[in-house]
Amino acid sequence: MLLIGVAYIxxxxxxxxLLSVAALITATIYFQGGVINGRSILVALSGAVCLWLLFIWxxxxxxxxxxxxxxx
Amino acid sequence: MAVGDLIQLLxxxxxxxxxxxxxxxxxxxxxxxxxxxxxxxALLLPFTYGMDSTVxxxxxxxxxxxxxxxxxxxxxxxxxxxxxxxxxxxxxxxxMKRQGKAxxxxxISLYSGxxxxxxxxxxxxxxxERLSSVALAFTPPSxxxxxxxxxxxxxxxxxxxxxxxxxxxxxxxxxxxxxxxPVTGLNRFTFGSAELLSGIPPILVMVGLFxxxxxLVQTTAPxxxxxxxxTARIRFxxxxxxxxxxxxxAIGSVIGAFEGMMPGAGGAISSFLAYxxxxxxxxxxxxxxxxxxxxxxxxxxxxxxxxxxALVPMLSLGIPSSNSAAVLxxxxxxxxxxxxxxxxxxxxxxxxxxxxGLLVANIAMLIIxxxxxxxxxxxxxxxxxxLMAFIYALVVSGVYAFQASLFNVGVALAFxxxxxxxxxxxxxxxxxxxxxxxxxxxxxxxxRALVLSNxxxxxxxxxxxxxxxxxxxxxxxxxQLLRQAKSRADAR
Numbered sequence: 001m002l003l004i005g006v007a008y009i010x011x012x013x014x015x016x017x018l019l020s021v022a023a024l025i026t027a028t029i030y031f032q033g034g035v036i037n038g039r040s041i042l043v044a045l046s047g048a049v050c051l052w053l054l055f056i057w058x059x060x061x062x063x064x065x066x067x068x069x070x071x072x
Numbered sequence: 073m074a075v076g077d078l079i080q081l082l083x084x085x086x087x088x089x090x091x092x093x094x095x096x097x098x099x100x101x102x103x104x105x106x107x108x109x110x111x112x113x114a115l116l117l118p119f120t121y122g123m124d125s126t127v128x129x130x131x132x133x134x135x136x137x138x139x140x141x142x143x144x145x146x147x148x149x150x151x152x153x154x155x156x157x158x159x160x161x162x163x164x165x166x167x168m169k170r171q172g173k174a175x176x177x178x179x180i181s182l183y184s185g186x187x188x189x190x191x192x193x194x195x196x197x198x199x200x201e202r203l204s205s206v207a208l209a210f211t212p213p214s215x216x217x218x219x220x221x222x223x224x225x226x227x228x229x230x231x232x233x234x235x236x237x238x239x240x241x242x243x244x245x246x247x248x249x250x251x252x253x254p255v256t257g258l259n260r261f262t263f264g265s266a267e268l269l270s271g272i273p274p275i276l277v278m279v280g281l282f283x284x285x286x287x288l289v290q291t292t293a294p295x296x297x298x299x300x301x302x303t304a305r306i307r308f309x310x311x312x313x314x315x316x317x318x319x320x321x322a323i324g325s326v327i328g329a330f331e332g333m334m335p336g337a338g339g340a341i342s343s344f345l346a347y348x349x350x351x352x353x354x355x356x357x358x359x360x361x362x363x364x365x366x367x368x369x370x371x372x373x374x375x376x377x378x379x380x381x382a383l384v385p386m387l388s389l390g391i392p393s394s395n396s397a398a399v400l401x402x403x404x405x406x407x408x409x410x411x412x413x414x415x416x417x418x419x420x421x422x423x424x425x426x427x428x429g430l431l432v433a434n435i436a437m438l439i440i441x442x443x444x445x446x447x448x449x450x451x452x453x454x455x456x457x458x459l460m461a462f463i464y465a466l467v468v469s470g471v472y473a474f475q476a477s478l479f480n481v482g483v484a485l486a487f488x489x490x491x492x493x494x495x496x497x498x499x500x501x502x503x504x505x506x507x508x509x510x511x512x513x514x515x516x517x518x519x520r521a522l523v524l525s526n527x528x529x530x531x532x533x534x535x536x537x538x539x540x541x542x543x544x545x546x547x548x549x550x551x552q553l554l555r556q557a558k559s560r561a562d563a564r
Contacts, residue, residue: 001288001464005485008468009478021469025461032291034457047462051469059119061473 004028016066017056022048081421081428085124090131091432095440098138102154103146103448104459107286109139109155109379110395114282115463117275117403118470125407126422130429132403133383136396137189137433140379141441144181144372145448148174156340157375160347164360164367171363175307180365181372182441183309184321188373189434191325192332192380196387197427199333204388204413212521213532217541218412219514222391223506224545234552236499244507245514247272254516255523267479274402276471276480277508280487281494281501282395283467288492290460306442313365320350320370328377333384333393342378343371376437380430387411387423390513398505405509 004027012020025044030036055061082088094116101112113135120128143155148165161181168177210218223241250261251271262268309317324346331342350370351360360367382397390411392398404411409419416423451459471484494501525531533539 001291002485002489005284005464005468005481005488009481009485012478017469021465024468025465028461028464029457032457032460034455034461040458043458044461047465051465055469055473059122059473062476063472 001028001031004031012066013064014067016068017063018048018052019066021051077424078428081424082432085425086127087130087425087429088432090127091134091429092436092440094131094134094429095138095433095436096444098135098140099142099145099437099441099444100448100451101135102139102142102158103452104154107154107463108282108395109136109143109157110278110399111282111286112139112142113396113399113403114275114278115466115470117279117399117406118474120403121275121406121474125409125419126425126429128407129400129403129409129422129426130433132400133426133430134433134436136382136400137376137379137430137437138440139396140375141182141185141372141437142448143375144185144368145178145445146452148177148181148368149449150452155375157343157371157378159340160343160371161368163347164362164364167361167363168365168368173363175305176309176313176365177368178306178445179308180313180317180368182306182438184317184324184369184372185376185441186434186438187321188325188328188376189380189430189437191373192329192377193427193430193434195329195377196380196383196430199384200388201416201423203384204416206413209537210413211535211537212517212524213535213538214541215517216514216521217532217535217538217545218389218391219510219517221541221545221548222389222510223503223514224548233498234549234556236497237503240494240499240501241503241507244277244504245511247277247504247508248511249515254512255519265479267477271512272483272508273406273474273480274505274508275406275474276483277487278399278402278505279467279471280484280489281491281505282399283463284484284488285491285495285501287460287464287467288488289495290456306445309365316356317365317369319353320346320366321373323349323353324370324373325377328374329381331374332378332381340375342374346370346374376434383426387415387426388413390510392506392509395502395505398502398509401509402505410513 004024008020008024011023015023022044025047026036026041029040029044034040056063097116098109098112101107101115102109113132116132116135120131139155140157143153143158144161144165145154147153147158147161148169151162151166153159153162165177165181168174250268252269253260259269327346327349328342331345347367347370350366351357354360354366356364356366382394383400385391385393386397386401390401392401401411409415409422468481471481472478474480491501494504521531532542
């Protein structure tokens with residue numbers, strides 16, 4: 001669990017908030033004994049979108065956007 | 073406060089939405105087994121940073137109120153208490169559910185929580201300001217002694233080992249020394265890190281110790297039973313049941329009022345005491361343990377009373393008597409509100425707002441408690457890995473949001489590891505939290521007192537208030553040592 005958190009800190013500036021938090025949710029589900037399948041990935045993505053809406057859209061917190069703006 | 077002022081206060085700020093939101097969040101958090109009221113509050117702390125201070129403290133205090141009721145939902149439906157304080161509710165609540173009376177048990181729990189909460193609210197309003205007015209005569213030596221008395225609470229929180237409690241308290245005090253020296257302005261234990269110059273905010277310590285360490289513990293904990301939707305339609309008590317549960321509610325409320333103000337007692341002890349006393353005074357004591365409505369009413373009234381009365385020593389003297397009160401104290405400090413007598417003078421509007429918010433929260437608990445049952449059951453029935461993953465994501469996102477700092481996320485994770493180690497070695501971590509939140513007050517007033525007295529240590533015993541507080545702290549510690557020695561002798 002701790003390593004997942006550390007990995008999140010490392011990848012957040014590169015991947016941006018949405019993908020990093022989706023990856024964190026997926027990894028935690030797996031570590032907590034869940035199975036990685038289409039459903040769990042869908043849960044991770046929808047969870048990430050919910051948190052994105054809460055923190056970035058509603059609370060206007062400035063999270064790292066990642067490399068995406070430069071790629072796009 | 074006049075009724076007109078109260079109404080104006082309620083509608084001029086976002087107190088009502090904060091109270092409703094806090095109660096809803098508290099019920100949801102309390103309904104999740106393993107997520108205690110303090111964890112539910114700690115999860116919310118980072119979000120309150122940018123809020124108006126009155127709204128922030130109302131939100132946190134309402135979460136405490138909601139979580140105390142929320143804990144009874146899984147206790148009744150799946151026989152697993154959502155919070156420690158709801159453990160006593162399992163005995164008769166789950167038995168009532170097995171007899172097909174889950175809705176009635178939930179209704180009794182909600183209604184008793186409401187009654188207890190209102191009683192606790194009255195005690196809070198009547199006692200807090202009077203107690204705090206005593207502290208108006210405080211000078212730096214008295215504040216130092218008050219901090220030491222606060223730390224002596226460790227003695228009653230340390231469980232079987234006073235040594236472990238003191239160790240955790242010292243670690244907390246050490247953490248509080250990180251950052252810029254309050255008197256000389258020199259940097260201490262910052263290791264060249266600019267992020268550590270302002271010290272480690274108590275919020276990171278609390279999120280790490282309470283929430284992150286719980287995530288680590290839950291990794292190896294077994295899953296919980298699922299609740300079914302049809303078992304959970306709340307039914308409020310009939311007049312006959314109403315009359316029957318009035319006495320246990322009164323017993324629970326009175327016990328909760330006293331225990332809430334006692335350092336270290338908290339909701340769990342008060343609910344078991346209330347359960348026991350309700351059984352002793354009941355005309356139907358033989359029904360206890362077999363689905364007695366009184367067995368649900370007494371502990372639920374007690375733990376909701378505690379949610380209000382635990383704020384009496386916290387608001388008036390700045391001494392948190394429980395984990396949840398410590399987290400609330402962290403919320404106050406985050407908004408630069410220092411509990412104690414000056415809080416009522418300098419930030420009277422925050423205290424009045426908190427009172428108004430708590431009143432609304434107790435009423436909101438009745439409404440939200442009824443409406444939120446469906447989402448609660450849905451939430452409790454989610455697969456545990458999904459739920460834990462989402463909470464973990466919420467924790468790391470919330471900690472980042474506090475100061476937009478990834479460093480803070482790392483600090484919270486580090487305290488999560490420390491919290492896990494403390495749990496593993498059965499070291500209570502509330503003493504450490506106390507050390508962190510009281511550390512600055514103790515150190516700055518100790519040094520200020522010495523500067524004012526030209527380094528004369530006797531200033532702490534010459535000042536009558538300081539001397540009395542230090543003596544009380546010593547008595548508390550000595551009493552705990554004697555209790556330990558006696559229990560060791562009894563064991564032999």
